[in-house]
Amino acid sequence: MLKRFSLEPSRIALNLAVLFIIALWTFPTAGLLISSLRDKNDIAASGWWTALASADVNKKGRLKGMADQVEKDGKFTVSGNLFEGADAVSGKVSAYGTKVQAPGANAAGSAVTLDNGQTLQVNGDGSYVLSSPTAFTEESGGRVFYIASQPPRFTLENYQTVLFSEGIGRSFINSLTVTIPATIIPILIAAFAAYALAWMKLPFRGLIIAIIVGLLVVPLQMSLIPLLKLYNAAGTFMGVPSKTYLGVWLAHTGFGLPFAIYLLRSYIAGLPKDLIESAQIDGANDFKIFRRVVLPLCFPALASFAIFQFLWVWNDLLVAIVFLGSGPDQLVLTGKLNALLGSRGGNWEILTASAFVTIIVPLTVFFSLQRYFVRGLLAGSVKGG
Amino acid sequence: MTAQILYAFITVILGVGGCFGYFYGSNWLLDKTFPANANNDASAVRNLRIQANIRPWLFLGPALLLLTVYLIFPVIQTLWLSFHDRAGDKFVGFANYTWAFYDDQFRLSIFNNILWLAVVPALCTLMGLIIAVLTDRLWWGNLAKSLIFMPLAISFVGASVIWKFVYDYRGEGQQQIGILNAIVTYFGGDPQVWISLPFWNNFFLMAILVWIQTGFATVILAAALRGIPEDTLEAATIDGAGPFKIFYRIMVPQIYSTILVVWTTITVLVLKIFDIVLTMTNSQWNTSVLANLMFDWMFRGGGDFGRGAAIAIVIMVAVLPIMIWNIRQANAEQKGH
Numbered sequence A: 001m002l003k004r005f006s007l008e009p010s011r012i013a014l015n016l017a018v019l020f021i022i023a024l025w026t027f028p029t030a031g032l033l034i035s036s037l038r039d040k041n042d043i044a045a046s047g048w049w050t051a052l053a054s055a056d057v058n059k060k061g062r063l064k065g066m067a068d069q070v071e072k073d074g075k076f077t078v079s080g081n082l083f084e085g086a087d088a089v090s091g092k093v094s095a096y097g098t099k100v101q102a103p104g105a106n107a108a109g110s111a112v113t114l115d116n117g118q119t120l121q122v123n124g125d126g127s128y129v130l131s132s133p134t135a136f137t138e139e140s141g142g143r144v145f146y147i148a149s150q151p152p153r154f155t156l157e158n159y160q161t162v163l164f165s166e167g168i169g170r171s172f173i174n175s176l177t178v179t180i181p182a183t184i185i186p187i188l189i190a191a192f193a194a195y196a197l198a199w200m201k202l203p204f205r206g207l208i209i210a211i212i213v214g215l216l217v218v219p220l221q222m223s224l225i226p227l228l229k230l231y232n233a234a235g236t237f238m239g240v241p242s243k244t245y246l247g248v249w250l251a252h253t254g255f256g257l258p259f260a261i262y263l264l265r266s267y268i269a270g271l272p273k274d275l276i277e278s279a280q281i282d283g284a285n286d287f288k289i290f291r292r293v294v295l296p297l298c299f300p301a302l303a304s305f306a307i308f309q310f311l312w313v314w315n316d317l318l319v320a321i322v323f324l325g326s327g328p329d330q331l332v333l334t335g336k337l338n339a340l341l342g343s344r345g346g347n348w349e350i351l352t353a354s355a356f357v358t359i360i361v362p363l364t365v366f367f368s369l370q371r372y373f374v375r376g377l378l379a380g381s382v383k384g385g
Numbered sequence B: 001m002t003a004q005i006l007y008a009f010i011t012v013i014l015g016v017g018g019c020f021g022y023f024y025g026s027n028w029l030l031d032k033t034f035p036a037n038a039n040n041d042a043s044a045v046r047n048l049r050i051q052a053n054i055r056p057w058l059f060l061g062p063a064l065l066l067l068t069v070y071l072i073f074p075v076i077q078t079l080w081l082s083f084h085d086r087a088g089d090k091f092v093g094f095a096n097y098t099w100a101f102y103d104d105q106f107r108l109s110i111f112n113n114i115l116w117l118a119v120v121p122a123l124c125t126l127m128g129l130i131i132a133v134l135t136d137r138l139w140w141g142n143l144a145k146s147l148i149f150m151p152l153a154i155s156f157v158g159a160s161v162i163w164k165f166v167y168d169y170r171g172e173g174q175q176q177i178g179i180l181n182a183i184v185t186y187f188g189g190d191p192q193v194w195i196s197l198p199f200w201n202n203f204f205l206m207a208i209l210v211w212i213q214t215g216f217a218t219v220i221l222a223a224a225l226r227g228i229p230e231d232t233l234e235a236a237t238i239d240g241a242g243p244f245k246i247f248y249r250i251m252v253p254q255i256y257s258t259i260l261v262v263w264t265t266i267t268v269l270v271l272k273i274f275d276i277v278l279t280m281t282n283s284q285w286n287t288s289v290l291a292n293l294m295f296d297w298m299f300r301g302g303g304d305f306g307r308g309a310a311i312a313i314v315i316m317v318a319v320l321p322i323m324i325w326n327i328r329q330a331n332a333e334q335k336g337h
Helices: A011-035 A040-045 A156-165 A168-199 A205-219 A220-238 A245-269 A273-281 A285-298 A297-313 A318-323 A333-343 A348-368 A370-382 B002-033 B039-082 B094-100 B104-136 B141-153 B154-167 B179-186 B200-227 B230-238 B241-254 B257-273 B274-278 B290-301 B307-336
Strands: A053-062 A070-072 A075-081 A092-096 A112-113 A117-124 A127-132 A143-150
Touching: A011 A348, A011 A370, A011 B104, A011 B141, A011 B154, A011 B179, A011 B200, A040 A112, A040 A348, A053 A205, A053 A220, A053 B094, A092 A168, A127 A297, A143 B039, A156 A168, A168 A205, A168 A245, A168 A285, A168 A333, A168 B002, A205 A245, A205 B039, A220 A245, A220 A318, A220 B290, A220 B307, A245 A297, A245 A318, A245 B002, A245 B039, A285 A297, A285 B002, A285 B039, A297 A333, A297 A370, A297 B154, A318 A333, A333 A348, A333 B094, A333 B257, A333 B274, A333 B307, A348 A370, A348 B141, A348 B154, A370 B141, B002 B039, B039 B307, B094 B307, B104 B200, B104 B241, B104 B257, B104 B290, B141 B200, B154 B179, B154 B200, B154 B274, B200 B257, B200 B274, B200 B307, B230 B241, B257 B307, B274 B290, B290 B307
Parallel strands: none
Antiparallel strands: A053 A143, A070 A075, A075 A127, A092 A143, A112 A117, A117 A127
16 A cells, blocks of 8 residues: 655655645635625735735825814823724724825834924824924814725625625526526436336337437537527417526426436446336336336436536526526526626626625535535536537 | 515426426326226236336437437537528528638637647646546545536636636736736736737636646546556556656556546537637637637627538537547446446
């Protein structure tokens, strides 16, 4: 066996190499996640990788005026806090100055004598004391420019925006409306067909199997024009809209069937013969055998196809934009995101949060059901669609 | 929102329920019409035989119907359309194909597709192989593999947003928020508008697919590596072979057929690549590929079903031999086990 724990230089190099590759692979997604949690002004102002460290921002504030002065021992003082007020920021003042050109002239905590003889001291927490030998006469005090170092700020505001006012929430529901039936219906239809092709006596069985396997090669794009024409004709004929959820479910079912039947048939055909035969002797008909014996046994195959199909339908853009309308009641997440890329291309706070909403479901499915997913993938190298 | 959820819920229940209803209903009807427990034996036997003849078609019916409507009919129809003019009325022979042959945009798309074919499958397989071998010897290898594998669960559109962010460009002197330009400017280079960079922009789009598909290659190749008998590796080690020699001489030959399957699977995917180009560049800046060209001719402005269909046929003809090879390979492997 290979040694798994040791501290040889080659092992360390190996670990570092893998770490490097993983960093490379997760960096783009990490960028998306971190950005989506940042303030929208921050996203446009600095790279997401700076979000974890505290950032220096230049700020300005105005000191209080005569109304707040206090006289003590013949000296007049005004005190307050730069962080209080309308555009208050939290953080820490690292330096300050009274000229816009030099906001970092004086370190926080040090006192400075101004041109008019007043003394100003700004502390790290934003508090300041301005003292003068004569009384203050101005309505409001002078301006102070300072550098505040802000701790990392994260917010869920972007998510609130996209979910409730950008229509992502609605598209999320549309996506579920498309995906759930488009996953269950093909499983059901394919499982019945696979059982029939594996265990039931019927003419042309070999031919049907060959045709179904042959259909694995048909590229999806090919079906679009003829189907769209068919849908339009059917829609006009029956006087219903041609773009319906039913239409998109059936389309996904049709496109997913060859792979589903192929995968399930080879699994169901591999079940022990005795099992089926003994059930037949007990007088069960094929419908009963299928429900009671076969269905529970082929759960792993059903699960791997279900995950495969779920991710495929959820992530699909082409079928959805061709067979579903682009109104808010039908636009799915991928379509919505694609539309946002065009219309809100510069609004990274919208794009990043929306993108994360669209990928959170597949990622959850993937991480929780990874085992089945990998199995489906191993079989799925033949999927054409 | 609540109304929408309720509506969605009802739609889902109706759709799925209808499907269940068909199978239960049709089988129930069959059992009722030809009861197996009929009053005399002769009719019971007859009914059972009728049931056995009808039931397979009840099981197969929906699948055959859907396959016919959604795959067989479109293939025939597309073939037919590709020999007809833009509206599909007049037979034009091979005119659509000869048009494609001389069309600059088509040639560009073919060229780009070949570029993709040359780069993506090779790079994915190579990276997958390297990662599979490296992680095989780590105690946290499985975690590493899931992280590499993760992009596979992300939609192409989602991936495009992620990568647009990576490639984001700000004018010189401004702070770059795209990581690629940030790195370039950090080392003193000039920021670039990556996705409109002539010729090279293709490679930046390919990077996305490599990012997505390497996980697929890794997982499948890692499974194959597990299948290599331990004693062949041990024998090679005893004979004094170094790790690189073991890799080239022992590991690669033994998983050669799996490498080919991975390679061809990604090749098929690349031939049909569509979403990434649509969402990243929308075929602008000379990044068009066949599927996008077809889409434009069919649905956008082009409005020429004949030409679109001809391009679809070209894609299918290109995919066909590889898929056939793949399926035969998969069947051979199944028989072998």
